[in-house]
Amino acid sequence: MQNRLALVVTTPPSSNLTTTAINLVRAALDSGVSIVGVFFYQDGVLNAAKYLSIPSDEFQTLAQWQQLNSEYNVPLYLCITAAEKRGLSDELNNHESSNIDSAFTVSGLGELVELTSKAERVVQL
Amino acid sequence: MQNRLALVVTTPPSSNLTTTAINLVRAALDSGVSIVGVFFYQDGVLNAAKYLSIPSDEFQTLAQWQQLNSEYNVPLYLCITAAEKRGLSDELNNHESSNIDSAFTVSGLGELVELTSKAERVVQL
Amino acid sequence: MSENQPRDKTIAIINTQAPFSNAAGKEALDAALIFGSYEQATSLFFLGDGVFQVIGDQNASAIEIKDYLKTFSALEFYDIENIYVCQQSLTERNLSAHFHINNIQVLSNEVFSQRLHQHNVIYRF
């Protein structure tokens, strides 16, 4: 049988605390644990910012999330209410429709309820 | 003679601490103090985000900064290095060239040196 | 591992920060109300500076904040009736048990902790 884990990430992409969260997801996958989803809340929503410019020799947080999503099917849920307060939006006025990276699923706190219900364990990081 | 004050703002727009900074600028202007500039550093750079969505019945931080800039000629300097780490950029790839509000002058830490030198007093908020 | 089977979970939300200077209190309350609206058994805990969220006679509008504290009254509507405040946190801060919401139970460290331990998932803000 498989254990199911959900994560809530509340730290910004520039923080090494977020590196820890990513490494914990990888460790869980390596252990055969299923990640039912990662929910981004509070300052964690900044992880979904499309236009982060991190020097190429530093830890590429966004690329790591993208890889977890595309290669390991880890669902990434963005709390849009928290995101909009912090400058992210999927409904911009101009040419560009969104400054949210497409690896992230725009969602609401209802998704946190779902994840909490589906997972056997939840950890907040 | 006129007293000259510079401010360094390090708190994000959603925080009431930023409201205090704005109110201090207004109080200084009302007292006849000249504001040589406001420098946005650390999480303060998020104040320059063009796409913040704050409900209309909440404090409109960006509109307040814009007004201080346009009506009272308060210069607003954005540290671009700190901004780029947090998802803001004036050189985007796509249709949109910048997600930085135009009330803010894109600058570097050299501007902090200038302000520190020009002002008689500096306060960090 | 029957204990790891999916089941209805009990949710605890711990508040440890004062209400006005950052979004934590409001984002915790938003989460609590959503869990309540999905009929999840949810309890609220106030510990440390979190107790400043529930004391009476606060006046957020004096500092230009839209008063999210009023939203606490919605907790009853969503059947969130377990609201616990740490006695020691009140005492340390020289606060009396005068609150702006009803139904608050002031608990000793020991009982507070025991209640906390009874929940399946604990989110801390």
Place this chain on the structure above:
Amino acid sequence: MSENQPRDKTIAIINTQAPFSNAAGKEALDAALIFGSYEQATSLFFLGDGVFQVIGDQNASAIEIKDYLKTFSALEFYDIENIYVCQQSLTERNLSAHFHINNIQVLSNEVFSQRLHQHNVIYRF
């Protein structure tokens, strides 16, 4: 009010946070180096958890951080030679005076504070 006339200012930068979990240490160092490059008289102070920035034998690459601590060696190049560490902060944390940079002066609270008071502008990180 002759004391308010413009003049060459002395700058103090106080570090109060540990190096890896947020950008404060790096952003403080960036600021110090810029002040140095503009030939402003700049001193660095390490207080509280800030002392964790200067202890020896750290290995940032073990947690996938690009080691900004190496950049401390540039301070000498910009003639930033006043680097002060609080003895009490070391003692409380059970740390010895073993540092990864030279020229550090370990000071008692009283002397540390007196040095701090001698600067015209003080930035705290």
Place this chain on the structure above:
Amino acid sequence: MAMLHLIRNSGFNSSALTQCLDMILPQDSILLIDDGCYNFSHALLLRTLTEQQDITLYFISQHADARAQCPNNKLFIPITLAEVVALLFKHDNSITWS
């Protein structure tokens, strides 16, 4: 030089208040601003005021009122942000502890 210490957060939650009090010298002033107004009853602050009677202590009355905080002690002087501007120029320098 006389320094103005701005305290912006709760000493129950952060070490900033303690650090400030470790660094304070006679003739300095303290300003409780924002969440700094939660410190009216903080034991360390009260002890410092008793021991170092030359220190002047201000607070923003609007910030205290919003938080339902009220000093029990007449040594705390209520002021406005306009008066803070004057204090900044009256002191030689300032540190913001937050």
Place this chain on the structure above:
Amino acid sequence: MAMLHLIRNSGFNSSALTQCLDMILPQDSILLIDDGCYNFSHALLLRTLTEQQDITLYFISQHADARAQCPNNKLFIPITLAEVVALLFKHDNSITWS
């Protein structure tokens, strides 16, 4: 129910460690992670370990090494993130103090 307490920051700088220790019950475990590894010498933590001997204390050795921190005490058990995953499922619930 046995709880896993994740401590992510320094108890010298924040009240999170104190709050955790106020809330801990016998059979709980503590995990020092990220800046939590700065707490090896924290007096309150050491006292709790002496007084409540049923509590197990883990730390991420990689996080401690990066910070040049090393416990003086054999009660601190070094583990990896993979072992943290196992701990999460072994305990009934967890709180992240950060």
